[in-house]
Amino acid sequence: MRPTLPAQLPRLLGAFLLLAYGIAHAQFAWVDEKGVKHYSDRPPPPGTPASKILKTPGKPAELFATPEQAEVADAKSADAGSAPKQPTLAEREADFRKRAQDRAKEEKKAADEAQRQQAQHANCEQAQRYKNALDSGMRMTESGSDGGPQWMSDESRARHLAETNNVLAACR
Structure with a gap:
């Protein structure tokens, strides 16, 4: 059973x-x-x-x-020598701080470069406006030798236009 x-x-x-x-x-x-x-x-x-x-x-x-x-x-x-040496906590901390300093330097460098490019862009825009004013043919004044306003001659206008074109050539 x-x-x-x-x-x-x-x-x-x-x-x-x-x-x-x-x-x-x-x-x-x-x-x-x-x-x-x-x-x-x-x-x-x-x-x-x-x-x-x-x-x-x-x-x-x-x-x-x-x-x-x-x-x-x-x-x-x-x-x-069978096991590779693991870095200590102090070594890892020093490595972290070095990476943080490197990153801060790179960020500062990038910010400086951005500021420089912004200033150059503003300078180029101002030069373009000045060139447009010189090309317009309207009468313009410049500072005379005594510091007072003086009408710009054709030779002076051509010289200012050549200088402005040089500035604009660097902008491209």
């Missing part, structure tokens, strides 16, 4: 718990730089040396490893 489902329930529950036991042990264990052991279902933070990782899922646990043993293993791996 076959046992009924209620009679087999403890066996099924036990088999399920045995399967779940393996999943529950999918944990990481590592020792941080202060010597504190951490247990988590997530991997240790980036930059944690492999010698300080005590357990990873699928690998045997080294639960009896002490922080001193981890430091000795770190020294051995550093001597072997």
